[in-house]
Amino acid sequence: xxxxxxxxxxxxxxxxxxxxxxxxxxxxxxxxxxxxxxxxxxxxxxxxxxxxxxxxxxxxxxxxxxxxxxxxxxxxxxxxxxxxxxxxxxxxxxxxxxxxxxxxxxxxxxxxxxxxxxxxxxxxxxxxxxxxxxxxxxxxxxxxxxxxxxxxxxxxxxxxxxxxxxxxxxxxxxxxxxxxxxxxxxxxxxxxxxxxxxxxxxxxxxxxxxxxxxxxxxxxxxxxxxxxxxxxxxxxxxxxxxxxxxxxxxxxxxxxxx
Numbered sequence: 001x002x003x004x005x006x007x008x009x010x011x012x013x014x015x016x017x018x019x020x021x022x023x024x025x026x027x028x029x030x031x032x033x034x035x036x037x038x039x040x041x042x043x044x045x046x047x048x049x050x051x052x053x054x055x056x057x058x059x060x061x062x063x064x065x066x067x068x069x070x071x072x073x074x075x076x077x078x079x080x081x082x083x084x085x086x087x088x089x090x091x092x093x094x095x096x097x098x099x100x101x102x103x104x105x106x107x108x109x110x111x112x113x114x115x116x117x118x119x120x121x122x123x124x125x126x127x128x129x130x131x132x133x134x135x136x137x138x139x140x141x142x143x144x145x146x147x148x149x150x151x152x153x154x155x156x157x158x159x160x161x162x163x164x165x166x167x168x169x170x171x172x173x174x175x176x177x178x179x180x181x182x183x184x185x186x187x188x189x190x191x192x193x194x195x196x197x198x199x200x201x202x203x204x205x206x207x208x209x210x211x212x213x214x215x216x217x218x219x220x221x222x223x224x225x226x227x228x229x230x231x232x233x234x235x236x237x238x239x240x241x242x243x244x245x246x247x248x249x250x251x252x253x254x255x256x257x258x
Contacts, residue, residue, distance in 0.1 A: 110187025
């Protein structure tokens, strides 16, 4: 499968001061699994040099969308992209979410983690597989894809109570999860550590999509390694980004997540 692609920016929508929704037409139309990501060149020069990883939000008729949180030099450069700009991408990379999913699943997205699970929710919906979507953030303003996810009847939560449940997304998960559920989650490391704890206590199957800094995207540079529960290293880009919750150790990752 072709892993290098040339794209053209078709739109860039500033959702909030910290989030942009980027649309790129890719003529080669790479096939992807929900939960996979692509590496994107952010500059026409050597500064910044490294490509940046972004989950594929969705794709339609060759237009691929990416939700980008503007936090550093690379993402700030993307926020300045203009209509018609040429973009170099590689991928899709990673394993993505399982395709064999039973009904009654719970999908939990914290903040920008919605970008990883959105195409997965679309897949469940199109297949008629029952699920519940939990979508949380610190404030209502950070529920940036609320209009897009509204057709999927999300259960909302905000830390400050400005929208939905007043508290953590994991508060809702704790009430909802049963041993026969399968949970799929993406969000900040501290949130995922709590998701793991909740699902393990309820003997529920759980898959976590992890976020990490990456330089290559295909397992060579070892810049995105994490530890599993046996003390072995795993590459988020190659072995993940989706892992079974019982395989992941959060001791070091959760502490340095922010």
